[in-house]
Amino acid sequence: MDRRRKTPSVPQISHTAHARPPISTIIICGPQVYLIAATLMRFLILSDIHANATALDAALVAAEDRWERILCLGDIVDYGPDPNEVTDRVKALAPVIIRGNHDKAVAGLTDLEGFNPVAQIAAQWTREQLRPDNVDYIAQLPAGPVSSDGLTLVHGAYQDEDEYVFVPGQAMGGLLESPSDVTFFGHTHHQGGFSYRAGHIGVIQLRPEPGPKFAALRLEAGTRYLLNPGSIGQPRDGDPRAAFAIADLDHQVIEFWRVPYDIGAVQDRMYKAGLPPPLIDRLAAGR
Ligand code: ZN
Numbered sequence: 162m163d164r165r166r167k168t169p170s171v172p173q174i175s176h177t178a179h180a181r182p183p184i185s186t187i188i189i190c191g192p193q194v195y196l197i198a199a200t201l202m203r204f205l206i207l208s209d210i211h212a213n214a215t216a217l218d219a220a221l222v223a224a225e226d227r228w229e230r231i232l233c234l235g236d237i238v239d240y241g242p243d244p245n246e247v248t249d250r251v252k253a254l255a256p257v258i259i260r261g262n263h264d265k266a267v268a269g270l271t272d273l274e275g276f277n278p279v280a281q282i283a284a285q286w287t288r289e290q291l292r293p294d295n296v297d298y299i300a301q302l303p304a305g306p307v308s309s310d311g312l313t314l315v316h317g318a319y320q321d322e323d324e325y326v327f328v329p330g331q332a333m334g335g336l337l338e339s340p341s342d343v344t345f346f347g348h349t350h351h352q353g354g355f356s357y358r359a360g361h362i363g364v365i366q367l368r369p370e371p372g373p374k375f376a377a378l379r380l381e382a383g384t385r386y387l388l389n390p391g392s393i394g395q396p397r398d399g400d401p402r403a404a405f406a407i408a409d410l411d412h413q414v415i416e417f418w419r420v421p422y423d424i425g426a427v428q429d430r431m432y433k434a435g436l437p438p439p440l441i442d443r444l445a446a447g448r
Contacts, residue, residue, distance in 0.1 A: 202310065203227060206390040206406040208234035208347030209261065210251070212241030212287065213394030213444075216403040217250060219422035220393055223373045227407055232309065234347035234390070235261025235316040238299065240280075240440050241394050242430035244287045248295040257309045260302035261316045261347065262323050267291065268300035279437045286436060306339065312408065313341040317348040319387075325349050326387065329362040335387045336362065343386045343408065343415075351398040352391030352406075352417055358384040367417040368400075375407070375416040388415060395440075401447030 205228035210217050233256040238244040240263070251258070265271045266284050273281045291299070304322050305315035318324035319335030326332050326346055332355035335344055346354075356363040358381070365388070367376035380386065391404025398404075402419035409416070424444050431441045 209392035211394035231256035239263035350392035
């Protein structure tokens with residue numbers, strides 16, 4: 162996949178995250194000209210959009226021109242006021258995508274008994290709103306783990322798509338068993354993750370500064386990672402900004418982004434739809 166590194170005569174280019182070379186770069190080096198074609202592969206990683214079109218749009222604007230392929234870790238709908246709008250946008254983006262537990266529930270693949278009463282009301286409302294073609298799209302989403310381009314995607318835990326990974330003990334299975342050194346997971350709505358090297362698990366906590374900002378994690382050779390991009394549509398890690406990640410594998414960097422969006426506009430649509438107040442209030446708290 163990384164053809165540039167297999168060409169030792171090509172000099173390494175260095176640049177900052179804010180000034181990236183284009184997809185095809187010509188490097189002039191003495192009398193020789195090297196053409197590096199389409200070697201840069203950056204992945205936009207979205208999870209837990211939860212029918213929040215305003216947050217998704219803000220994330221896509223912030224990430225514009227910074228990715229070549231989208232990976233989506235599931236829970237595209239439920240909780241939020243825009244199930245059809247978000248499903249239409251996701252379809253148009255054509256990501257590599259897996260399903261989440263809420264996708265299964267609203268598509269009727271599981272019943273709502275595992276959900277608390279507030280979540281049951283939202284899931285029932287979402288079922289009533291979704292157009293049949295969008296229900297069909299959601300129902301056919303594959304379960305994780307799915308591997309693509311050297312990365313592995315799961316919604317919850319590596320062994321069980323419905324299990325939460327909050328602490329190192331829950332991360333161990335995915336860190337050891339995934340076929341990829343870098344595995345992305347969602348479900349907890351907490352941005353960050355875990356690393357594993359020589360029998361030691363590390364906890365990765367990144368706190369991007371105010372504004373549309375990212376914190377960068379440099380990947381180390383010989384270390385395995387289980388990383389959560391955070392939730393686009395309903396963050397629960399205390400930061401209400403929309404969360405996502407960009408994986409720049411050519412430069413071995415993962416960017417963990419936070420982007421402000423118009424939370425009040427989403428809350429207004431939720432009130433008008435009659436969605437439960439606890440779901441409306443938590444957007445502003447990021448909890
Ligand atoms: Zn979720």
